[in-house]
Amino acid sequence: MSGPKCQWLPTPPGHSRLNKTSKSRSGTSCPLWRGSEPGPVQIVTVSKEDHSFSLDTEALERVLLAPEVRDKHVVVLSVAGAFRKGKSFILDFMLRYMYRKSESNWLGAEDEPLTGFSWRGGSEPETTGIQLWSEVFLVEKRDGTEVAVVLMDTQGAFDTQSTVKDCATIFALSTMTSSMQVHSSRPCLLLQTHRLLFTEYGRLAMDEIFLKPFQSLMFLIRDWSFPYEYSYGFKGGSDFLDKRLQVKEAQHEELQSVREHIHSCFTSISCFLLPHPGLKVATSPSFRGQLSDVAPEFKEGLLTLIPTLFKPDNLAEKEINGNKVTCRGLLEYFKAYIKIYQGEDLPHPKSMLLATAEANNLxxxxxxxxxxxxxxxxxxxxxxxxxxxxxxxxxxxxxxxxxxxxxxxxxxxxxxxxxxxxxxxxxxxxxxxxxxxxxxxxxxxxFSAFRTPAVLFVLVCLLYVLSGLLLFIGLASASTLCDFLLFLAMIAMLTWAFIRYSGKYRGVGGAIDQAAGVLLEQVSKKQKKKKKSQ
The missing domain is CATH 1.20.58.420 (AHSP)
Known part of the structure; x- marks a missing residue:
C-alpha cells in the first residue's frame, strides 16, 4: 500500500506559521496566494456584541476553489470540544505530520517550537469561531484516487464569553460539515450538551435518506489519569467508550435515547485515551511546544494517534445522502448552514435538514x-x-x-x-x-466585427452606380434621391467609425448596427428564395 502523497513542501523547522491569514482575494492556488506562507484562515466569525455568526465566503473560496482541489472529494477533519482542552495544540501536531510524514522522526527536534494554528497556555480561550488551514493536502488512497484533506479548528465550548447557543452552533456547524470529527472532551459531556443534534436531526435524516448522516466521530480523552483501569490508546479507549455508551435502566429516558441514537448518526465511533502532556506544558508560561518539555507518554500517544488518523484507508470522505462531496460542494453546504444559524434561537432540526437538502441540490x-x-x-x-x-x-x-x-x-x-x-x-x-x-x-x-461598415460601404457603392445609371437614362429626380441616400449612408459610416473609436453614443451605434443587420438579413432571405425557386 502506498503512503499518503502530499503536494506541499514543509516549512523549515522553527519557522512560524501563525496568523498568516489574508483578507485579499487572489486567484485559485492551494495556499492563500502563490508564494505565501500557509496559515489559519478565519471562515466563521462570532460577534461578541449580539453573538451572531458570519461566514467569510471569499476566504472559504480561496481555500476550497483552488484548481488543484475544487473537484476532489473532500475529507474534513475537525477538532472540537471544551475550551482549554488543547484542540489547536493537537491540530498543530497533525499539521507537522502532514508536512513531514515521509521523515522517520516527524515529531521534530526536541527544542523546536510548535507552530500552525494559534495556541497558548493559560486559562483563557484562544480560538474563536471556525478556522481552516489555508493549504488543502492531496492524499493518494490505495485505489490511486486522490482526496483533498482539510483541517478545521473550532472555538472551545463552555468558556466564560460564549452562550449555550454559541457552543451548540459551533459544534453543529463543525459536525455537519466535517467527515472526521475529533472531540476533545468526555463522552458524557458531549452527549448531554448536544442531544438535539444526535436525536431529532439524526432521526429526521434517517427518515429522509435512510443513511447515517455523519461519518466518523472520535472521542479524544485528554489527561487520562487511570491507565490501570483503561490503558492509553485505542484499545483502552474502545473499552472505555463501550462502558460509557451502555444503556442502563437507571438512566433517564432522554440519556438512553441519546446513547441509542448516536450509533445511528455516525458510521464510525472510536475513542483514544491520551495521557497528560506534563506539568511543564500545563504550568510553564514560557512553554512554546518544544518536545523537551512534553511527557514521553504523551509523545508516544501522538506517534500512535496521528499516523492512524491520516492513514489513507482511514480517511473518511465527506458524504451527504450517499454522495461524496467535493471541495466545491462543501462551499455550498457552508453557505446553506450558516443561514439557519443566524437567528436568535437554535434552528429546528427540520430547518437543518432543509438546509442540507438545499445545499445538496445547489x-x-x-x-x-x-x-x-x-x-x-x-x-x-x-x-x-x-x-x-x-x-x-x-x-x-x-x-x-x-x-x-x-x-x-x-x-x-x-x-x-x-x-x-x-x-x-x-x-x-x-x-x-x-x-x-x-x-x-x-x-x-x-466579418461580424466589420459587418456594419462592410454593408454600408457596399450600399454606398451600389447607390453611386445606381445614381449615375439613372442620370444617364434621364431620371434626374431618382438620381437625386439616390445621391441623398448615398449621403446618408456615408454619414452613417463615418458616425459608426467615430462611435467605435470614441466609445460615445453607443445607443446610436447600436441602431446603425441593427439597421445594417436588418438590411443584410433581407438580402440573404431574397437570395435563399431565388435558390429555392431555381
Missing amino acids: AAVAAAKDLYYRNMEKTCGGDLPYVAPDSLEEKHCFILREALNLFISTKKMGGQDFCDRYYAQLEAELEEMWQSFSKHNESKNV
Missing part, C-alpha cells in the same frame, strides 16, 4: 454548471478559433444534455418538487452561459 447545480462550462471552454472558449453557429449550437445541445443528466443522476434530498425548482434554476443559468459563449464566439468572426 452542489448538484454547481457540478452541472462546471461540467457545461469546462466542455464549452474546450469547444469555443479563450483563444480557440471561431466556430460556425450551426456547429456550435449542435455541440451546445449535446453538452447541455450531459449537464442536465448529471444533475438528474445525482442523488438529491428534498423530494421531486423541491428538486424541480433547482432543475429549473439550472436550466436558466445554463441558458445564460450559452448566450455568453455564443456572443464570445461571434466576436471572433472577423
Whole structure:
C-alpha cells in the first residue's frame, strides 16, 4: 500500500506559521496566494456584541476553489470540544505530520517550537469561531484516487464569553460539515450538551435518506489519569467508550435515547485515551511546544494517534445522502448552514435538514454548471478559433444534455418538487452561459466585427452606380434621391467609425448596427428564395 502523497513542501523547522491569514482575494492556488506562507484562515466569525455568526465566503473560496482541489472529494477533519482542552495544540501536531510524514522522526527536534494554528497556555480561550488551514493536502488512497484533506479548528465550548447557543452552533456547524470529527472532551459531556443534534436531526435524516448522516466521530480523552483501569490508546479507549455508551435502566429516558441514537448518526465511533502532556506544558508560561518539555507518554500517544488518523484507508470522505462531496460542494453546504444559524434561537432540526437538502441540490447545480462550462471552454472558449453557429449550437445541445443528466443522476434530498425548482434554476443559468459563449464566439468572426461598415460601404457603392445609371437614362429626380441616400449612408459610416473609436453614443451605434443587420438579413432571405425557386 502506498503512503499518503502530499503536494506541499514543509516549512523549515522553527519557522512560524501563525496568523498568516489574508483578507485579499487572489486567484485559485492551494495556499492563500502563490508564494505565501500557509496559515489559519478565519471562515466563521462570532460577534461578541449580539453573538451572531458570519461566514467569510471569499476566504472559504480561496481555500476550497483552488484548481488543484475544487473537484476532489473532500475529507474534513475537525477538532472540537471544551475550551482549554488543547484542540489547536493537537491540530498543530497533525499539521507537522502532514508536512513531514515521509521523515522517520516527524515529531521534530526536541527544542523546536510548535507552530500552525494559534495556541497558548493559560486559562483563557484562544480560538474563536471556525478556522481552516489555508493549504488543502492531496492524499493518494490505495485505489490511486486522490482526496483533498482539510483541517478545521473550532472555538472551545463552555468558556466564560460564549452562550449555550454559541457552543451548540459551533459544534453543529463543525459536525455537519466535517467527515472526521475529533472531540476533545468526555463522552458524557458531549452527549448531554448536544442531544438535539444526535436525536431529532439524526432521526429526521434517517427518515429522509435512510443513511447515517455523519461519518466518523472520535472521542479524544485528554489527561487520562487511570491507565490501570483503561490503558492509553485505542484499545483502552474502545473499552472505555463501550462502558460509557451502555444503556442502563437507571438512566433517564432522554440519556438512553441519546446513547441509542448516536450509533445511528455516525458510521464510525472510536475513542483514544491520551495521557497528560506534563506539568511543564500545563504550568510553564514560557512553554512554546518544544518536545523537551512534553511527557514521553504523551509523545508516544501522538506517534500512535496521528499516523492512524491520516492513514489513507482511514480517511473518511465527506458524504451527504450517499454522495461524496467535493471541495466545491462543501462551499455550498457552508453557505446553506450558516443561514439557519443566524437567528436568535437554535434552528429546528427540520430547518437543518432543509438546509442540507438545499445545499445538496445547489452542489448538484454547481457540478452541472462546471461540467457545461469546462466542455464549452474546450469547444469555443479563450483563444480557440471561431466556430460556425450551426456547429456550435449542435455541440451546445449535446453538452447541455450531459449537464442536465448529471444533475438528474445525482442523488438529491428534498423530494421531486423541491428538486424541480433547482432543475429549473439550472436550466436558466445554463441558458445564460450559452448566450455568453455564443456572443464570445461571434466576436471572433472577423466579418461580424466589420459587418456594419462592410454593408454600408457596399450600399454606398451600389447607390453611386445606381445614381449615375439613372442620370444617364434621364431620371434626374431618382438620381437625386439616390445621391441623398448615398449621403446618408456615408454619414452613417463615418458616425459608426467615430462611435467605435470614441466609445460615445453607443445607443446610436447600436441602431446603425441593427439597421445594417436588418438590411443584410433581407438580402440573404431574397437570395435563399431565388435558390429555392431555381
